[in-house]
Amino acid sequence: MPPPLDRSLIAGLPAFESLSGEDLDRVLALARSLHYSKEAEIFSQEEEANSFFLLLSGHVRVVQTSAEGHQVIPRYINEGELFGIAVAMGRTTYPATAVAAVDCVALSWPNSAWTEFQSRFPSFGASTYRTIGSRLQDTQTRVMEMSSEQVEQRIAHTILRLVKQSGRKTEGGIEIDFPITRQDIAEMTGTTLHTVSRFLSSWENEGLVRGGRQKVTVTDPHGLMLIAESRRGK
Amino acid sequence: MPPPLDRSLIAGLPAFESLSGEDLDRVLALARSLHYSKEAEIFSQEEEANSFFLLLSGHVRVVQTSAEGHQVIPRYINEGELFGIAVAMGRTTYPATAVAAVDCVALSWPNSAWTEFQSRFPSFGASTYRTIGSRLQDTQTRVMEMSSEQVEQRIAHTILRLVKQSGRKTEGGIEIDFPITRQDIAEMTGTTLHTVSRFLSSWENEGLVRGGRQKVTVTDPHGLMLIAESRRGK
DNA sequence: CGGCGTATTTGCGCTGGCGCAAACACCGAG
DNA sequence: CTCGGTGTTTGCGCCAGCGCAAATACGCCG
Numbered sequence A, B: 001m002p003p004p005l006d007r008s009l010i011a012g013l014p015a016f017e018s019l020s021g022e023d024l025d026r027v028l029a030l031a032r033s034l035h036y037s038k039e040a041e042i043f044s045q046e047e048e049a050n051s052f053f054l055l056l057s058g059h060v061r062v063v064q065t066s067a068e069g070h071q072v073i074p075r076y077i078n079e080g081e082l083f084g085i086a087v088a089m090g091r092t093t094y095p096a097t098a099v100a101a102v103d104c105v106a107l108s109w110p111n112s113a114w115t116e117f118q119s120r121f122p123s124f125g126a127s128t129y130r131t132i133g134s135r136l137q138d139t140q141t142r143v144m145e146m147s148s149e150q151v152e153q154r155i156a157h158t159i160l161r162l163v164k165q166s167g168r169k170t171e172g173g174i175e176i177d178f179p180i181t182r183q184d185i186a187e188m189t190g191t192t193l194h195t196v197s198r199f200l201s202s203w204e205n206e207g208l209v210r211g212g213r214q215k216v217t218v219t220d221p222h223g224l225m226l227i228a229e230s231r232r233g234k
Numbered sequence C: 001c002g003g004c005g006t007a008t009t010t011g012c013g014c015t016g017g018c019g020c021a022a023a024c025a026c027c028g029a030g
Numbered sequence D: 001c002t003c004g005g006t007g008t009t010t011g012c013g014c015c016a017g018c019g020c021a022a023a024t025a026c027g028c029c030g
Helices: A019-027 A111-120 A122-148 A151-166 A182-189 A193-205 A221-229 B021-030 B109-121 B122-148 B152-168 B182-189 B193-205 B221-230
Strands: A034-037 A041-043 A051-057 A060-065 A073-075 A097-100 A105-110 A167-170 A171-174 A211-214 A215-218 B032-036 B041-043 B051-057 B060-065 B071-077 B095-102 B104-110 B167-168 B175-176 B211-212 B216-220
Touching: A019 A111, A034 B175, A051 A111, A051 B167, A073 A122, A073 A182, A073 B122, A105 A111, A111 A122, A122 A151, A122 B071, A122 B122, A151 A167, A151 A171, A151 A193, A151 A221, A171 B071, A182 A193, A193 A211, A211 B182, B021 B104, B021 B109, B051 B109, B071 B122, B071 B182, B104 B109, B109 B122, B122 B152, B152 B167, B152 B175, B152 B182, B152 B193, B152 B216, B152 B221, B182 B193, B193 B211
Parallel strands: none
Antiparallel strands: A034 A105, A041 A097, A051 A105, A060 A073, A060 A097, A167 A171, A171 A215, A211 A215, B032 B104, B041 B095, B051 B104, B060 B071, B060 B095, B167 B175, B175 B216, B211 B216
């Protein structure tokens, strides 16, 4: 029997906001706490979706692979977010693979808990609607960007979004809080690692960013914003 | 006072499946029935989202416009589908504009009805989760296609999808059931009307499709599928 | 500290598909 | 029937960004 989990773990999170202390205990009673080391697979695309997850600490990379083997990164999961919620969408399998970008701690619940939370805690339902809704919105935005923007703008937008969501202040700029390769950025923007590298290098020459192995630091967010918004084509 | 609406209007639909006759009457009591003529705007992007809709007949084109004026068509709505469900995603404004592609009939409810349906009819909640979930899924698929496929494959996939969702058998092929321009197809695939036109012409020469003003008829679905799946790049 | 595997950078040539522009077809109105 | 507007086709030239390939750079492990 694992030690009981503390309420404070999930007390502040949107998914469980406005739940009483007792309710939180009930939620935790059904949860399993899991540790994943860097680059470990949390669940895999096409796999039977028996549970859903909440990320307590770390960062998770979500990867989709096409039949032809082409990979895309739909999003990264930040601390406090639900993920693997196939059950909410009425799916029986996970639509993507989740990989720990760094060492992670997560809670997981069996799908049956979903139904219970849903009926017992109205705020839980509303919150997850919002979660899915905003993911839909993000994805649509991405489609718009891919349709209308040049690669340079797309990369700039993506970096800015990453920095906003998972930025960490350091001396000399804001850096993305987890290891991310040029390849990863390419898979988020629909381009190749070569092209990403070229633009990052050129931005580095202009003093907008600094690169590093699996690392990006933005030194001039405003300048990068200008690039992101500059419309080349009409 | 409008005439009461008949239960049969919504009885078979996924959103209201397994509701009793009385429940259906309650749902209809809150609804307004509306007619839109071809090309009329049902609601507009950024507009305050006060109600949600169900399409009873016709086809609705959903259009998103970027700040720079670039347009994208995220999807078409078919008969029986909910749309304009910003309320479900916790949004206060519509994320896109809805335009009647042909003359349409729709029901609409004030957002307050959403809350009521949600709490009174569990199956309603589950069904709309699935709706949003599958839209998210579709959008992700589109991102994958835009990342990994050539324009020709994307157009082929899109046409096949349209034909599958809204195809109508005619002598000599299956045609898309509503008027659609090359420009529309371009906005669905992230390309230009010129390129769409070029490929449709070339397919017409090969006997796979037949074109027409605001009309596409697929004469050889299998042949088109081959194009959609042929991997050019690695 | 040296070696190795992985990540990154960069050059070069090619091409898919876009932009521009003009010519057509089709449909509905009068 | 003719006219005007809207949708479609097609030619031409160009260039952003990809594919290929090779040279580095970095960080970890022993």
